[in-house]
Amino acid sequence: MDSKVDSKTKERDQMRRQFTRTSKKLEDYIKNTEISSAIIEYEYLKECTEKIKMLDNVIAEKMIDGDEHVYNEECDQSANFRKIYLTLKYKMDKLIQSKFTKETTTSNLNLPKIELLKFDDDPRKWIAFWGQFKKIHESNTLQPEDKFQYLLQGLKEGSKAKMLVSSFPSSAANYIKAIEELKDRFAKEEI
Known part of the structure; x- marks a missing residue:
């Protein structure tokens, strides 16, 4: 070398x-x-x-x-x-x-908690309600049974929507059915 x-x-x-x-x-x-x-x-x-x-x-x-x-x-x-x-x-x-x-x-902002909108059968309010509730609906971390409870909480007492959803026993399979029924009845694209 x-x-x-x-x-x-x-x-x-x-x-x-x-x-x-x-x-x-x-x-x-x-x-x-x-x-x-x-x-x-x-x-x-x-x-x-x-x-x-x-x-x-x-x-x-x-x-x-x-x-x-x-x-x-x-x-x-x-x-x-x-x-x-x-x-x-x-x-x-x-x-x-x-x-x-x-x-x-880790933000230094202390933002207030977002309160879930209460849907009261008015089809004009469906879009705002669904826009907020959709985050819960699409969450991969929540069980369908928990989503069902959040859905019930998001419906105004005495409303047709609340009575409709309450008619389903709380279960994973019924959560999907309740969502489909709500969409069929209240989700209007043209509003």
């Missing part, structure tokens, strides 16, 4: 040691969700990765005509460092995304 390759190999080995130390620190910061420290380590890791990649290319170019086994080992080591970097990049992206999601969903 000539002296230029030898000096580049030493330089690359030093960068790989720094990469290994930095990647271990970064793993700990990610695990403990210490985002500020993780970002600093990640930025340094990116620099190390670029430098290693450049040195790997220089060394590989010089070794391509040499021993195939040694060349293949070099390529495998380069690939392993690249995989470690990509794994940590993915973890950092997830950490930042989760931090961003938490910050955007």
Whole structure:
């Protein structure tokens, strides 16, 4: 091996040691969700990765005509460092995304609860009622039996709509039937 390759190999080995130390620190910061420290380590890791990649290319170019086994080992080591970097990049992206999601969903606004509109048989009010109730109806987290109870709560006492829905025993299958009956009777497209 000539002296230029030898000096580049030493330089690359030093960068790989720094990469290994930095990647271990970064793993700990990610695990403990210490985002500020993780970002600093990640930025340094990116620099190390670029430098290693450049040195790997220089060394590989010089070794391509040499021993195939040694060349293949070099390529495998380069690939392993690249995989470690990509794994940590993915973890950092997830950490930042989760931090961003938490910050955007945790609002400082104290909005009042939205009160469910009470439908009172007036077909002109069906669109407003259904526009609000549709969120409950399409929810994947609520059981149909619970949706049935919300539907009953959303109908005005003494109304024909309330009497219609109350005529169905509370069950998942009857919830769908009650919704279909309400739509048939009160949902008018042209209003």
